[in-house]
Amino acid sequence: MTLTVGPGEAVALFGPSGCGKSTLARVAALLHEPWAGSVLLDGEPARGWRHRAPRAQRTKVGVVFQQPRLAADPRLTLSRLIAEPLRANGRGEEAARRGGELAEAVGLDAELLARRPHEVSDGQLQRACLARALALRPRLLVCDEMTAMLDASTTAALVAVVEAYRAENGAALLAVGHDRTLLERWCDRTVEQGGHW
Secondary structure, three states: OOOOOOOOOEEEEEOOOOOOHHHHHHHHOOOOOOOOOOOEEOOEEOOOOHHHOOHHHHOOEEEEOOOHHHHOOOOOOHHHHHHHHHHHOOOHHHHHHHHHHHHHHOOOOHHHHHOOHHHOOHHHHHHHHHHHHHOOOOOEEEEEOOOOOOOHHHHHHHHHHHHHHHHHHOOEEEEEEOOHHHHHHHOOEEEEOOOOO
């Protein structure tokens, strides 16, 4: 099977638990090497996985996972969590300015930025994780069940942030989930996976 997400396109991938949706999301985010097949980013083959992926490719993809508490370093304040990709890529001088812009874009109050993950709600932490995913202005955003643990108002707010980012930057979106109704409203087209990849 071939899955293509074009520039500016939003593609939804849904299917039952265990069919490989999250594995595919991790492959698309260069976090998991596929057993077979290939991954192309802007027409170029992926040249590595995880920390071995070249920076030029690794920074083209942002990812938001279902469980923010497993995706966030508990030692970092939300401010440092959001700015982490900038610092890791030698852009520390941008961190404060860009981090503040992103926090505002995702609806995080300034007073929350000094708190650590255990001091905020799941919704607030997921907002910070989305801001972190957008820090390097990725060309592809992978959202793996991003809203599964959130209430309706937080879900709507985060979807609006992603939509605004896509509109402003022409970025592509791969949204993985179980909520077919939400995915069909959110995305340009849907792909259903019924079995294993």
